[in-house]
Amino acid sequence: MIDWLDPNREFISHRLYRDTCTRSSGGHHHKDLTVTGRRLDRSVVIDDHPELYGKHRQNVIPVSSLHGDPRDVETLLKVQSFFELERSFKDMRYQSRKVWRYLNSLLFSPPRCLLPLSDQKTLFLDLDHTLIVSLEEPPTEKFAAGDQIMLRFMEETLYVIKRPGVEQLLRSAIASNYEIVIFTAGTKLYASPVIDWLDPNREFISHRLYRDACTITIDGKCLKDLSVTGRRLDRSVVIDDSPTVYGKHRENVIPVSPFHGDPGDVELLNILWFFEFEKQFKDLRLAVKNY
Structure with missing residues (x-):
């Protein structure tokens, strides 16, 4: 080559x-x-x-x-x-x-308005360690067949495990009139097949933002700037295990602990009641603050 x-x-x-x-x-x-x-x-x-x-x-x-x-x-x-x-x-x-x-x-900040216009509320979801975890070795814990998959990425085999509660979270968000956007620092080459596996019939996830939608800092870290997504901040909620990557928009983030493959994890299940709780707030940032 x-x-x-x-x-x-x-x-x-x-x-x-x-x-x-x-x-x-x-x-x-x-x-x-x-x-x-x-x-x-x-x-x-x-x-x-x-x-x-x-x-x-x-x-x-x-x-x-x-x-x-x-x-x-x-x-x-x-x-x-x-x-x-x-x-x-x-x-x-x-x-x-x-x-x-x-x-x-x-020159290299992402273009503004990354997503087509929408008047729905928006739920931004991180991927790695929020919805799934990718392991280089087969998991030692037992998971249902539909909750894990083996993928080839580059020259490596990855064992991807779905976090308990993912499907319930997606269904609850859709039922509460949210559009769902995956916003990941992973590359499209890696993340796209994982998202296809999570939502094979494309019932839940409306849009996907990959690493190229992030702002890259001098030390190589990816920051996720909600202001370039084309979504109103008062109508947006984020679930992510790394709230610091949102900078000044951390007030939109519901943080979760990183998922490392524990089949007894209940982080996402504990968030489900938020969709009922937030209905009393016009500004979703206030709902997150009081959650």
């Missing part, structure tokens, strides 16, 4: 493959820049997985994952801007941070 990208070997000087990565105890691969023989203050990385670089994230200009969109010019624009601006800095790590903040504010 690299030969195809650079058939005349004009551009790429060296190639480092999987065998140069550090493998963690959990089987994940990490890219350690200290073993490359290159000065960190003279090194810049462009990668859609900045978390792989650990303590060297400050060297990384993160980009969203490419899924075949011919209109995707994010990496091109970032690289062009970087090479124009980095000359004034001796330490490229500092410049990569400055460029990323600048470009993120001007």
Whole structure:
């Protein structure tokens, strides 16, 4: 593949493959820049997985994952801007941070109004550790056949377990005249088949927002900005195990503890009464506050 990208070997000087990565105890691969023989203050990385670089994230200009969109010019624009601006800095790590903040504010925030207009109330649901958990090893606990599935993702096998109460939550939201939107920091390649499994007949989930709808910070974290979704904040509720990713919109979030595969988990079941409770409030943020 690299030969195809650079058939005349004009551009790429060296190639480092999987065998140069550090493998963690959990089987994940990490890219350690200290073993490359290159000065960190003279090194810049462009990668859609900045978390792989650990303590060297400050060297990384993160980009969203490419899924075949011919209109995707994010990496091109970032690289062009970087090479124009980095000359004034001796330490490229500092410049990569400055460029990323600048470009993120001007060019790479998600487009406003991500969803088609709707006058319904909106329930935003996170996916990983809120509705499901994905494990690299078969679960030790026993679950019903319909509550777990095995998926192939990239080169790995994942064992996906549905959190108890997911179907009841979806049905209760629909019965209370909510539209349901999955808002996940996962990529479409990973999350889409999981959502298809949760809602095979597309009865409940109206829309799906993936990682490319998130705002990526300098250290590679995904923030979920409700203001760009096209939904009224006073008509929106979020259920997520990471309320901090909503920033100034945390008042819309009903936090849940992360799901790790406990078949006795009752977090979602305990939320069901919210749909009756919130009817006394015009502003759903007040309902969440008093919940």
